Amino acid sequence: MPSQPESLIKIYRGTRRLGSSRPIVVITGDTLDSKAPFAEYYVFHNFPELGFLYSRTTYGHADALYLYDFGQYPEIFSPKALVESQLEAAQGRLEHEIEMHDRKVADDLFFSASRMAYVETDNTPLIEFAFFNQFIKDRDTMFKFSKSQAIAQLKEKLLEYPEAVRKEEPKT
Numbered sequence: 001m002p003s004q005p006e007s008l009i010k011i012y013r014g015t016r017r018l019g020s021s022r023p024i025v026v027i028t029g030d031t032l033d034s035k036a037p038f039a040e041y042y043v044f045h046n047f048p049e050l051g052f053l054y055s056r057t058t059y060g061h062a063d064a065l066y067l068y069d070f071g072q073y074p075e076i077f078s079p080k081a082l083v084e085s086q087l088e089a090a091q092g093r094l095e096h097e098i099e100m101h102d103r104k105v106a107d108d109l110f111f112s113a114s115r116m117a118y119v120e121t122d123n124t125p126l127i128e129f130a131f132f133n134q135f136i137k138d139r140d141t142m143f144k145f146s147k148s149q150a151i152a153q154l155k156e157k158l159l160e161y162p163e164a165v166r167k168e169e170p171k172t
Helices: 079-101 103-110 124-131 136-145 149-158
Strands: 007-014 026-030 040-046 053-058 118-121
Touching: 007 079, 007 124, 007 149, 026 079, 026 124, 026 149, 040 079, 040 136, 053 079, 053 136, 079 103, 124 136, 124 149, 136 149
Parallel strands: none
Antiparallel strands: 007 026, 007 118, 026 040, 040 053
């Protein structure tokens, strides 16, 4: 049975620190256009000298004369399947980039007995980003780059939050 057209968003938090905080991975799977499903990922992190990581994967037909509905293949093209595939892609990209920058950190985070894993979370990390003016440039890049309706809805929701200041004492 074909899956229903949907724009899905999932947010994951890394279980280990990368730089000064745990990475946050935002993933979308979008099947609103059944002829061109796509998925995106965005990795928010504080690892020095490593830029914002993001990507979009779009699917199309190999033969313009043989068009079909991708929804007929939900095991690969459902929003859930697209999100799962993009999570793997985001993990692989992050591992590769960290390995290129610092092999010791990569070995500890990704190839040790207590390797980095990702747990699904709600919008709270992104709400905190909005409140405390964190990752401003990266969030702006995500909102401009994304074609996902779910990301557009998230942007509208985040605009509702005021700005706050966080003070931690004593300074370490």
